[in-house]
Amino acid sequence: MAHDLLIVGTGPAGLMTAERAAEYGLNTLVLERRKAVTDSLMGELVTMNALKLLRVKPGSEYIGNKYKAIVGESLDTGAKISVGEGLLGDSFILDEDRCQELMRNRAEANGTEFRYKSKVASVIKERAQVVGVRYNGADQARANLTVGADGSFSRVSETAGFTHPKWLLSYGIRWKLENCKGVDADTAYFYVGKDIGLGYLWLYPRSESEVNLGIGRVPSSKKNWENLPSLIDVLKKYKKILPGLRNSKIAAQNGGAVPCAGLIPKFADAGVALVGNAAGQVSSIVGGGVTTCFHAGTVLARHAKRAVEENDFSKNSLMKYEREYRRSKLAWSIQNTGKGFWAISKYARFNDPIKAAETVLSQLDAKTLNALVQGQAGVSDIMTLLRDFMPIVLTIGKGYLKSIAVSGF
Ligand SMILES: Cc1cc2nc3c(=O)[nH]c(=O)nc-3n(C[C@H](O)[C@H](O)[C@H](O)COP(=O)(O)OP(=O)(O)OC[C@H]3O[C@@H](n4cnc5c(N)ncnc54)[C@H](O)[C@@H]3O)c2cc1C
Numbered sequence: 001m002a003h004d005l006l007i008v009g010t011g012p013a014g015l016m017t018a019e020r021a022a023e024y025g026l027n028t029l030v031l032e033r034r035k036a037v038t039d040s041l042m043g044e045l046v047t048m049n050a051l052k053l054l055r056v057k058p059g060s061e062y063i064g065n066k067y068k069a070i071v072g073e074s075l076d077t078g079a080k081i082s083v084g085e086g087l088l089g090d091s092f093i094l095d096e097d098r099c100q101e102l103m104r105n106r107a108e109a110n111g112t113e114f115r116y117k118s119k120v121a122s123v124i125k126e127r128a129q130v131v132g133v134r135y136n137g138a139d140q141a142r143a144n145l146t147v148g149a150d151g152s153f154s155r156v157s158e159t160a161g162f163t164h165p166k167w168l169l170s171y172g173i174r175w176k177l178e179n180c181k182g183v184d185a186d187t188a189y190f191y192v193g194k195d196i197g198l199g200y201l202w203l204y205p206r207s208e209s210e211v212n213l214g215i216g217r218v219p220s221s222k223k224n225w226e227n228l229p230s231l232i233d234v235l236k237k238y239k240k241i242l243p244g245l246r247n248s249k250i251a252a253q254n255g256g257a258v259p260c261a262g263l264i265p266k267f268a269d270a271g272v273a274l275v276g277n278a279a280g281q282v283s284s285i286v287g288g289g290v291t292t293c294f295h296a297g298t299v300l301a302r303h304a305k306r307a308v309e310e311n312d313f314s315k316n317s318l319m320k321y322e323r324e325y326r327r328s329k330l331a332w333s334i335q336n337t338g339k340g341f342w343a344i345s346k347y348a349r350f351n352d353p354i355k356a357a358e359t360v361l362s363q364l365d366a367k368t369l370n371a372l373v374q375g376q377a378g379v380s381d382i383m384t385l386l387r388d389f390m391p392i393v394l395t396i397g398k399g400y401l402k403s404i405a406v407s408g409f
Pocket residue numbers: 008009010011012013014031032033034040041042043044045046118119120121149150151152153154155171172173174214215254255256257258275276277278282287288289290291293
């Protein structure tokens with residue numbers, strides 16, 4: 001084979017897999033359909049866990065900003081909850097471009113080859129084993145292990161034969177704004193409201209004059225989606241309304257889709273493995289994928305090294321990656337929040353999720369909100385939610401049962 005490892009995609013999952021695999025000395029090729037690593041969106045709000053996996057320091061140039069507070073607010077009623085410094089722990093916004101370049105540089109320094117403008121169409125299979133990919137029409141690349149790090153609409157996943165029932169996607173758009181005035185750079189904001197639907201609007205300041213304004217929304221049904229203003233229209237509206245943004249300039253726009261239904265049923269097979277969004281490795285409630293992608297990339301790279309040492313790229317060998325990943329704490333959280341989100345989206349088909357969000361927002365305690373936002377809700381947080389929101393849980397349960405009855409899921 002030409003390469004040990006062939007990675008499709010330079011999102012956080014692909015870059016982390018490449019960086020670690022290169023350190024292990026694996027002969028690695030990366031294919032990316034865009035022109036540069038910095039063209040892809042990497043996500044931004046992370047905790048200390050992401051920095052540890054990325055091996056960067058909190059005060060370094062790779063960090064765009066650090067927050068002292070997080071505020072959750074209803075755009076309709078003004079109901080508000082604030083998580084202050086005592087509870088917040090560490091919450092950072094990454095300097096996306098620098099982090100992407102850092103991972104690419106580390107991989108290149110250890111011999112990894114990056115080929116841009118390389119759009120993968122399908123995997124190549126020989127005797128039920130994936131042995132590489134076809135890209136840009138007639139081109140082929142071959143490797144012992146092909147990694148699908150090509151996001152929510154993964155060609156590797158689809159053509160290798162992986163399935164994803166219950167695939168629930170959150171669609172998001174993010175603007176980088178400049179020329180803002182007097183923004184509180186120490187606070188990150190999350191907003192819910194009837195314009196937003198099942199999701200949230202966020203405002204992450206990079207400084208007093210630079211802000212990332214974004215929106216993510218799950219289409220609970222076609223009808224619900226069509227009744228809502230478009231994502232761009234919501235951004236335009238709140239760019240005029242939110243403090244300090246009125247005369248700001250849009251410096252960049254990016255977007256994408258994030259899976260919210262938990263891990264897909266199977267993400268490793270003979271000669272192939274999926275990582276990141278492609279495998280559903282995203283914290284479902286908030287759509288946080290950076291830390292989970294970094295973590296998954298490190299696990300996969302380690303198993304790629306083992307497979308190379310053992311010269312074994314069989315299904316049994318690569319399933320060891322999937323099994324180890326599924327046993328991790330992050331996978332546990334992804335699966336549980338995925339199930340919860342699936343129930344909520346069903347509920348939202350027939351009921352008003354905003355009412356539930358409003359009630360939650362007006363009663364939720366700061367510690368639990370913080371745990372949810374950070375994607376770190378543990379058993380005690382879930383128990384608190386169940387205790388404090390039993391009426392809502394029961395309502396959601398009723399809506400969920402109704403959804404099941406109607407849709408047959
Ligand atoms: C608007 C928005 C904001 C977000 N904010 C946050 C946040 O604040 N915190 C957080 O933790 N997470 C956030 N996320 C989620 C996070 O960005 C994703 O979970 C993460 O980027 C997934 O990484 P990935 O590497 O699996 O896939 P992706 O980032 O989707 O990368 C896939 C890569 O594969 C390439 N590709 C796709 N198809 C092909 C092909 N056929 N051939 C070759 N290349 C291909 C793409 O160009 C891309 O570079 C956000 C997501 C969105 C959309």
